[in-house]
Amino acid sequence: MKNxxxxxIETFLAGLKENPVLVMLIGLCPVLACSTTANDALGMGIAATFVLVCSNILVSAIRKIIPSEIRIPIFIVIIATFTTIVDYTMKAYLPKLSESLGVFVPLIVVNCIxxxxxxxxxYRNNIFLSFIDGLGMGFGFTIAIVCVALVRQFLGAGNIFNSAKLISNPILIMILPPGAFLVLGCLVALVKYIENKVKQNQPKVISNLPSSCESCAKKSFCVIKIEN
Amino acid sequence: MKIFKLVLTLSVVCLISGLSLSYFYTRTKPVIIRNNSDREIKLKQEIIKDAIEFKKIDFVSLNYYVEESKNASGDVVGLLIKNRIKGYGGDLEYLVGITLDQEPKIINIKILSHRETPGLGAKVTTSDFLSQFVSRIATELYLKKDSKEGKIDSITGATITSRAITNSVREVMQNKELYDYIKSVQKKFESAVSVVEEKKVIKKVVPENTSDNISQ
Known part of the structure; x- marks a missing residue:
């Protein structure tokens, strides 16, 4: 159970650590296009997460009966079905959001994440883990797109979510397409910087290893194995 | 033999997908249609406030949809025109209400649907942009950067969208057939009220002047 x-938890955190957008640099199209306002970005993130979780669960559930030769077309059909369901539902119950996201809702189909x-x-894991993986990756995607949108909206339009104008002279280029590239580039650089800092600060255990595992006090929870 | 298995699996998956989609389609379709028509009626009433009844008028050469709007007492208070134009990202549909004056003025304008870029062209729906059109006459409908007479500020970063709407509204208002129609309605209106008006002439002069002063 503990296992x-x-x-x-490990699978969920992988979505943040190996963030699809900021580390793996995939699924950039919606991040660049739907990040002009934080509201749109959040809507896009939630819609993509829903499709991701549902398709992960279904693919995992029928993975034993999918022949490996035609797995890609089957994945696409499954993803397209869920995307269309999201599109219809959004049009019916959230018409305003659907209007502002426009063509990018149907484009979730080709989102490579x-x-x-x-x-x-x-395709390789059980239903529960696939569900968690979908949640983690979707969460990572949502965080990344909302971060980009917050910066762009604040600098480019001068407000956050639906608030009033906070700065009087916003930098227009930030809500134009080049702004998306600038903000995304800076965010990726920031993530790399933090990653490097964390790596440098990690203590180097290898330097003073004991002669064998038997005599070591930490042997019960140690991950390093010394072979004599 | 293997090929049959592959074909069968894929067909079954597609069949299930199609069935579930048709289920969702039939469930959401009425809601989507209701949403759209609700919004259109609401927008129409926002444009021409007193109007309660809208009647379609057929024009021969016009490719847009014109409706006559009547208030509670049956008087025609304005014309409502629905037009579809090319924006920056695709089709853009707007509703504009105009008065039946000698020189028609815009009562109000609303965007019905658009496919403009979120955050840029999508700002055409905001009142910041659309309120500039209120009570303008046709010759004022140019972007400030296009003409000296222009009274419309374009949206920053979305000149193409702003220009498309402004020019299209102007073309609608300058349309010959529409103008003739407005004139014919005026004549009817004048002949109908002229009998009643004779008694009210003195009373009516004063408020008319004041309203002109304000607008100038």
């Missing part, structure tokens, strides 16, 4: 919990997770994770 399952640990593994699911979703296909990549179906292919590399859901």
């Amino acid at each position: 399952i919990i640990n593994k699911s 979703i296909l990549a997770r179906a292919e590399s994770f859901a």
